[in-house]
Structures are given as structure tokens and as C-alpha cells.
Amino acid sequence: MCWHEMLTNYRMKLFEDWDTTLKVPSLFLLMMSMAFIRDQRLMFLLPSIAAILFTTSGIKLSLLLSRFRAPVLFLLFVSVFLILFSEGETLFRIGPFALKSRGVTLALNTSVRVLCIITVGIVMVNTTPLAGLSGKLQKMRIPKILVDIGILTGRYIMVIGEDFRKMRASRKLRGYVPGKSISQRFRVIVPTAATLLLRGFQQSEMVFNAMHMRGYGNTVSSTAVSDQPERPSRFNMIMFFSTLAMSAVLIVLEVSLEAG
Amino acid sequence: MHIPDGMLPAEVCIAGYAGTAFLAWLSVKKAKSTTEDSARVVSRASVMAAAFFVVSWVHIPIPPVSVHPVLAGLMGILLGWISFPAILVGLFFQAAMFGHGGFTTLGVNALTMGGAALLAWGAFRLLKGNEKGVKSLIPGFVAGLTGVVLAVVFTGSILILTIPEHIDAGVEFSSILAMAAAHLPLALAEGVFTALVARFLLKVRPDVLA
Known part of the structure; x- marks a missing residue:
């Protein structure tokens, strides 16, 4: 095994070890806070967060690109619609079509947001082990x-x-x-x-x-729901709170920029 | 026809989840009140959720886009109330396994598709009678057609009314119409398919229809 593979496996394990009951809600909240961003000045933050999560997760780039296929087609369609039918200043004309500057901005912002949220979603799904998931x-x-x-x-x-x-x-x-x-x-x-x-x-x-x-849903196994709440490890808490902090920063910045 | 992540503002996504939570709760409550056999409810919902997932692999090119069968009408007439949670699970698998739809938009997508399935089931129940011959195909056809058309109109309306901030109202309305028109061949095909399947099941196993 080469060092690159070892590093990838270690990074995968880092995310897999993160308790599902903390990982899924915190990453979901992060995705929601990314969806909340509308201010153009904050758009650069989204690819930075998505890139950090993606590189630390150890997920292969080919997997990410293959998951982009379906939404990219949709995104292209919406972008063309926004560029052509938005109101405002015309950038330039191609035959009967007028390309609007506001439409271009909207299309760019939407594309960044869509691709970044999808990346976080892919990290969430692909690092969640199936064993014991139902519990x-x-x-x-x-x-x-x-x-x-x-x-x-x-x-x-x-x-x-x-x-x-x-x-x-x-x-x-x-x-x-x-x-x-x-x-x-x-x-x-x-x-x-x-x-x-x-x-x-x-x-x-x-x-x-x-x-x-065979006991599905009846017995309490090591993977099933326990009445005794488990104390999350320090590692889990660090991951959880750092993801929550990223969400909070995004929401606070958006609200303050909107108010200002 | 699924709205991907990032297309809708967070407020709309949260509202979609709230609506989905309510409809899922109502569907499960209604389904439990009509049948005591939970194994039957769960197993049927799972089969249809799997079928809903599998048919989305079938792509029909309608330039400039490609569409896939929805099965909302068929799910409605086979599962009744439980079609809503089944569609919710099917959409989750589509988002998780190949990126159709999304996680933040799961609530909204479930509302548009699941809502269409419930309304298609309502139309089927209203029209279903003891007709023979070609007339017996009408309720199934209407359910299949309604399932697709309503899902498209709901999705189109949400998309166009929430994303662009400065777009001409006339263009918005024309876009919803254009989207529905692009899906019309699929709606007709699903109408015919649902009608024939419903007639087949009425002959062979009428008890499986909701």
C-alpha cells in the first residue's frame, strides 16, 4: 500500500468514526446554512468549506464528478433561463437573445451553491457506515x-x-x-x-x-437503540462543534450583510 | 423533475420539510387506521419505493432535456395514503445513490411528488366504478396522467416562483407551461401504462388496489 492510499484510508476512517447521530444532523445543518447564503460576497466561503470537507473525507474525485452529472444538466438549464430572462442591464446580444448581467451573477451564485451543497451531501452519505444504521x-x-x-x-x-x-x-x-x-x-x-x-x-x-x-426491531443488540445515552467522545464533540461553528458563521455573516 | 440541492432558499427547504413531516405523519396515521397488518403496509411501500427508484434509471430523451417515468399515479392507486412515505424513501435513495434531487430539497421534492400521488389516488377513487370495456381504463389513465402533470406543475411553480428575483411574470408563467408541455408525452405514456396495469390488477388481484 502506497502512502497516498494509506492517507486516503486514514481520512476515510476519520469521517467514518464520527458518530452518525452527530455527523448527519451537523452536516445537514451546514448544507441548510449554505442554502441560506444569497450575498455574493460570501460565495467564496462555500467552495472553501466544501473543499476542506471533501479533502479531509478522502473520497475519490471520480465519485464526486459522477454525482455531479445529474444536477449539472439541471443547473445548465436553470442558468440559461436566468441569464436570458432576468431583468436589468444587457451585457451583450447574441442574435435575438440578450444576456443580462444580473442573470449571469444569479447563475454563477446558484451554480456555486448547488455544487458545494452537493459536495457536503456526498461526504455525508459516503462516509456513513451502513452497519447499525437503522438503530x-x-x-x-x-x-x-x-x-x-x-x-x-x-x-x-x-x-x-x-x-x-x-x-x-x-x-x-x-x-x-x-x-x-x-x-x-x-x-x-x-x-x-x-x-x-x-x-x-x-x-x-x-x-x-x-x-x-429473526429479531429485527425487537431485540436490543449492540447496534440497536440503547436506553442509556452514550457519552460522545471528545473527537465526536470537536467534529460536531466545528461543523456547527461553520454553519453559525455563515448564517451570522449573511444576516449581518443583509442588514448592513 | 427533482429539484437539486442549492436551488431553493433555506426558508423554502425548511417549509418543505415541515409540510412533508405533517403529510408523512398524516399518511402513516391514516394507513394504520385502515389496516392492522403493518408488515403488509411496510412491504408494499418498500416494493413500490424500490420500483420508483429503479424506473428513474430509464431515461426518455425529449430534447433539450431527458425525462424519466415517475410512477406517482401508480403508487397512489396501489398504496393510497402510504404512497407518500414510500415516495419520500424512494427520493432519499435517489439523492443518496446517484444525486437525483437532494437532501436539503428532499422535503420539497417529497411534497410535489407525494402530493401528486395522493391527488392522483383521489382522482382514481372518484372515477372508479363498475364500467366495462374501454371506459374501465379511464380512472387509471386519469390517475397516471394526473400524477405526472401535477408533479411537473408543482415543481415548476416552486422553482420559478422562488429562485429568480427579477424575472418577468409572463416569462415565469410561460416557463411553467413549457415545462408541463415537455412532460406531456411522458404523462400520456404513464396514463396509458397506469390504466392497463390497473385493469390487469382489477382482473387478477383487485385487493391490491388501495
Whole structure:
């Protein structure tokens, strides 16, 4: 293992060791305070905070870039809308389109905010271990029914994809090939999808009952919710309060600049 | 159709979470009052949440954007009240696993999509009767179509009314219309799909419909 890999693993571990029940609320609050920023003078702070968190998390750049794909398309669309349809001074014209200076500023600010908040979100999700997550989510007062749906959905995403693949293969083997016209396609796709859903309902009921019979949600294990509140370690408190401080600074600066 | 992180002001995101918390609480309460079998409720919601997640991988190009099936109407008619928490969980997975939507905007996205699913279910229940033949397809078609159109109109309205500060009102209204028009082919396709699935399920297992 080279030194670079060792450093990355150490940084990953630093964030993974940060208790989920403290990490998720504090990073979420940070994301919300970033969403609160509207003043252009504060925009440079957002990439700085996002960069610090991203580099200390040890997450690969390729992962970050792959997660930017979906929002960037949306962002481009909104930016073009803002640049073209904002009121105010015209920067220059391209044929019938007038590019507005206020629109350019708004588009830039929005882009910075979007990319920085997404980066923090990626750090939050990708450094949160799945082991014992259900207990921790309940500890964070997330309703049990939502946690149960979430856990089962996570398991079922793979199953539903695999079932779909198998049904498509068996349908082809039996000669049910969707035709070129839309009505022919619907005639094949609809019963397949409906059967898949019915089968899914039956299977997931069995899985959920089996999970309960094995003790899911009933017993208190080392990872489940404990009645005795655990005392957070010094490391956890430092991480928690430094993230809260960043959020507080952002909110205070925005409010004071707005008032001034 | 999902609003990413950073697009909306924090106040709107907080209001979205408040609305989502209320609707999720109401949905769970109503679902519990209509059925005592919690395993059934949870398992069905999970399957539909997984389906909601999986269909967002299917991209249909409608230049200059690409759209994906929503299934809000189908979720509404299959799950009823519990469609709201199922959509909330599905949206969380989409945000966490491939960055569709976001965490700060999760509340707003759940309100637009989940609200559309609940209204589509309401439309389905209003129209559902004992019709035979082509008429039996109408409630499902309306539910499927309503699910997409309402989700688009809600999302478009929130986006356009909250982000830009100095944009002409006429342009805002035209943009909402243009967004809805771009999703019309998808809405029609989902209407037909939902109608056919609903008819199939009414024949085979009518008890699964909410």
C-alpha cells in the first residue's frame, strides 16, 4: 500500500468514526446554512468549506464528478433561463437573445451553491457506515415505519432489478418478443410489470416477516437503540462543534450583510 | 423533475420539510387506521419505493432535456395514503445513490411528488366504478396522467416562483407551461401504462388496489 492510499484510508476512517447521530444532523445543518447564503460576497466561503470537507473525507474525485452529472444538466438549464430572462442591464446580444448581467451573477451564485451543497451531501452519505444504521436513525427520532421502509427498499432494489432481468429472459425464451408498435410493446410490458409488482408484494411480505422473526426491531443488540445515552467522545464533540461553528458563521455573516 | 440541492432558499427547504413531516405523519396515521397488518403496509411501500427508484434509471430523451417515468399515479392507486412515505424513501435513495434531487430539497421534492400521488389516488377513487370495456381504463389513465402533470406543475411553480428575483411574470408563467408541455408525452405514456396495469390488477388481484 502506497502512502497516498494509506492517507486516503486514514481520512476515510476519520469521517467514518464520527458518530452518525452527530455527523448527519451537523452536516445537514451546514448544507441548510449554505442554502441560506444569497450575498455574493460570501460565495467564496462555500467552495472553501466544501473543499476542506471533501479533502479531509478522502473520497475519490471520480465519485464526486459522477454525482455531479445529474444536477449539472439541471443547473445548465436553470442558468440559461436566468441569464436570458432576468431583468436589468444587457451585457451583450447574441442574435435575438440578450444576456443580462444580473442573470449571469444569479447563475454563477446558484451554480456555486448547488455544487458545494452537493459536495457536503456526498461526504455525508459516503462516509456513513451502513452497519447499525437503522438503530442510529431511530435514535435520531426518524419514525420506525420510515426506517423499516428504507431498510427493506434498500434490500429490494437489487431483487426487483434481478427479477425484472429473469422475467425478460424467460419471456424471450417463450417467444414473447415486444413488437415495434407502441400498442404491441404495452401488451407485453404491462403484464410483466404488473406480475413483477404482485410477486414483489408477496416476496417482500415474506422477507419482512422473516426479518421480524429473526429479531429485527425487537431485540436490543449492540447496534440497536440503547436506553442509556452514550457519552460522545471528545473527537465526536470537536467534529460536531466545528461543523456547527461553520454553519453559525455563515448564517451570522449573511444576516449581518443583509442588514448592513 | 427533482429539484437539486442549492436551488431553493433555506426558508423554502425548511417549509418543505415541515409540510412533508405533517403529510408523512398524516399518511402513516391514516394507513394504520385502515389496516392492522403493518408488515403488509411496510412491504408494499418498500416494493413500490424500490420500483420508483429503479424506473428513474430509464431515461426518455425529449430534447433539450431527458425525462424519466415517475410512477406517482401508480403508487397512489396501489398504496393510497402510504404512497407518500414510500415516495419520500424512494427520493432519499435517489439523492443518496446517484444525486437525483437532494437532501436539503428532499422535503420539497417529497411534497410535489407525494402530493401528486395522493391527488392522483383521489382522482382514481372518484372515477372508479363498475364500467366495462374501454371506459374501465379511464380512472387509471386519469390517475397516471394526473400524477405526472401535477408533479411537473408543482415543481415548476416552486422553482420559478422562488429562485429568480427579477424575472418577468409572463416569462415565469410561460416557463411553467413549457415545462408541463415537455412532460406531456411522458404523462400520456404513464396514463396509458397506469390504466392497463390497473385493469390487469382489477382482473387478477383487485385487493391490491388501495
